Amino acid sequence: MPVLHRRLLGLVLLALAGCATVVPPADGWQPLAPGLAHRAWAPWPDGDVQALRADLATVRVALSPPADAGLPLDQMPSGRGALASINASFFDREFRPRGLTVSGGHPWPELLKLARPANDPVLACDTRCVIRFDAPARPEPGWRLAVSGTPWLVRDGHARTAEDDATCANLCAHTHPRTAVGLDATGRHLIVLLAAGRRGAVKGLTLTQTAELMRDLGAVQAFNLDGGGSSTLLIGGESRLPRPLNEPALRRVANALHLLNP
Template sequence: MRNEESTVRRGLGTRMGAALGAAVVLVAVHPPAQAAPDTGSWTTEAVAPGVRVRAGVLRDADAKPSWTVTVQGPGSAPLGDRSWADATAGRLRDAGFEPRVERVAWPAYADTPHGTMGWRVRVGSYGTSGDAQGAREKVAAAGFSVVAEWTGYDGQRPADRESVHVAVIDPARFTGTVAATHDVSVADREKTSSVAAKRHSLVAVNGGFFVTSDADGVQGTMAGIAAYEGELESMAAGSRAALILADGGRHARIADLTSTVTARAGSSTYAVQGINRVPGKVRNCGRPGATPTELPRQDLTCSEADDLVKFTPRFRAALPAGPGTQVVLDADGRVVSTGPRGGTVPAGGSVLQGIGAASDWLTAHARQGERIALEEVVRDTAGRRVRLDADDSIVSAAPTLVKDGRIAIDAATEGTLDPKNLSFGYAWSNVRQPRTMAGLDAKGRLILATVDGRQPGVSEGFTLEEAARFMRSLGAVQALNLDGGGSTAMAVNGRLANVTSDATGERAVGDTVQVLP
């Protein structure tokens, strides 16, 4: 099994390098030698001087995915230890089934164990989803917790088809700008292609993680650091990867960023823990005082009992109501009013909302006509301050994929999986999914890429490791994973270019990255 997995990883890099590595240098490429003929499926479009888009399908003729039935591990985990796997296989045989036990190894993460991750137990190989569902019902009737799965999503074996789009923006030749944007309001959701069409963008991709449910906050607000036109509009969820587009994208870099905001009234200070989010709710966690964890934790909403949150003019929705105190500030940061939470952010002004001890601080220190100063600081992991000007923007997600030219996936550190709890983040990180990625090559060219997924036999997607190898094969020396799944979208000349995975069509998202003429 170890040799097979090693071969899969080497083959992945070879196929991607052969098929798309030349996309960065923008010369003609052909499908990989081992792939089935796919005449005419590879396209290159010169969208503008310095901007080109390459699209095609990575194929592996030797890959033979099928439908199967997988037994859920202990506690609904996807895997178990060897003793559990052997015991489960024995019970299945006693029930008249023919199980197989598969070893699953840890991917090439920088911050997790190596070797065996766990073992899974499966039954059968089926040509259709319907056949697998029928088999699943029989196994379930025998007392097992099982799911029907497509083996093409397994990272341990080659994928048969992966539909990819790659845009390369060369700042040495491109005279336009590249910027992250949340369009009109940070408290709204909009499709990537819709924003692109309105802004007449050359290329656009979806951006960072955002709130998708009212239970977790205001839909559309970002769940990680974000800045548009030089203004910080969301705070970091711990130290996580971000794409910094400075000088209209002419100087871009990727770094893990943290953020702090301090409110000062006279000699008294209080830490602001959020911008443009519901007080008490921290999507993806990662803030001091958050429970159950102050560390980043993907798709988990943490709580803050004593929470001070700033709202900016871009929050164009009704302010969250509820217990606590609200202070309205004018453009100079002077207190206009103090009272209960609610209403809207005044044009040119801002609002502070506090609950718990933060509410008490506002009540004690907010005085009509007096100033509450807000100091915002963004730093990278080297401690360097990231200063924002009007033509700078930031979009963030997780995790880092490539660092200093090497694959360096810090999935555990950035909270997309937990090595001690395989029920958390396994499918998100280790199973093939639609992905959106951003990277920079050694010449400073920006690479924006998508892979379609969740389409058995059409396009499986990438695991995080495959995403990293893909970006490295394109020449990226720095790369990060952006929001993916149903959010993954690329628009070219204002039209959706890829096939999104949601049954309802392209998903309305939070922020996006727009390449503007």
Template sequence: MKKQWFSLLSAVTALGFTTYIALDTFVIPRSYADVETVTSSSSRSEAASKMEDTEADEQAQEVLAETVVTDTTYSDGNISVVLTTYREYDTTIYVADVTLSSAEYLKTAFANGTYGKNITATTSEMAKENDAILAVNGDYYGVQEEGYVIRGGVLYRSTVKEDAQDLVIYADGSFEVIYEEDISAEELLENGAWDVLSFGPGLVVDGELNVDTDDEVDRAKTSNPRTAIGVIDELHYVFVVADGRNDESEGLSLYQLAQFMQELGCTTAYNLDGGGSSSMVFNGVVINDPSGSSSRRNSSGERSVSDIVYIGY
């Protein structure tokens, strides 16, 4: 033992450092900004009015009709959601067809209302906190150290992630898929970007498939649970979640997901964080079957994530 003091000291130091870096990566919460204390300099309608050729409403409209809610539908005159379950590619796919009277009802939210690292909550918890009618998991920005984060017209992170394709949701509710290397986060804000999601890739761009059969997210090789969002027409969106990794559902490849989104009629569609993160909540109920193995799960199998995209007031 005495003869090997150096190698033992080095090994203990290495294990100590590994423990620290593991806690830093996965456990220690770090708050960088509270959403309530960081607000956009202009409202969404003001930002939309700055955009050229915008037809967005200048103000959120009041509820126009009686609210009708069923297990698979929601309608109140401003917001219409129709939930449909598909069975394709040996996979159960949940599609929420959403029509809005104003882009202001398409929103994003951080876990605990805080931008930071290792600050997470399940999609259903965030949906409840924000009174969301419909919610899906977002881009899980918190596990990345790079990639644009713009939410509610506020720039939180402007570091460029190499080869990253982002979904830009403009203040008027229109979608665009961009490469971070092509435009700065500040320029996106000036152009009217309200939310920017950095996961990808873009599945459908200008109505055409944007992925090949061999494209995958990083090192994932197989069919997986997926979450995607797409726009069909002005203020007409689809939120899509596919099950996977279980006996009932194989999951989708990116190409299959892109084909599915195109068949739904999307002109622009974008892949959000998938795998164990994929989750859809409608009227407070988890619709899909979140799967996979993770310590960050609640009893319904949902993984805690950094953010959601949702429909609500």
């Protein structure tokens, strides 16, 4: 075979090989839809962590309504067609959420006051989304969405420390499956992190570890949502976060954050 033909053949084979192999981005993010990316990695040998990054100029965020309370995420009518969904509020046995809760512009009829709302960070959205660490006693006019959690993880770029975790040892300093939510410095990108746990060697994260990862992902404000067996990640309606070995079925929860097409 002439040298020129061999070179041409080599270029064709190289091009075909390039088409067959998708090189992941250097930072690990993989696109799911316009404005939405997903990342899965093991930050530690026994870690199993996933994250979502949503551009709020492209992706709409909504909180499931009271009518869906008490259902697992994959059975919530409000989540049909969602790009992704995660569990949200802490709740009591009657699936009443803790802290300020607003869905579709309407406050939930019964707000469980396990602690003063001002003690609980809140993600609130009107035309834009903010995280408030000084939550008001009642939702502000114009809020179309509000969801609370506890405790804080990252505040003005500073992540909580082991000393902070020592004040709430069982919830904070022990390892558990986790769900966390945050915003970047522009307020344009919503950052969500979920960690698997209670799976043999994969025990989960402390809140200090969760905070460090949220900060590394670019969150300058972030807080903890309900975790443990409640931690759930659906992508395109399918469960993607490995479940605790003692709780293989999705848990019934109070509500969910849905990431939707505009």
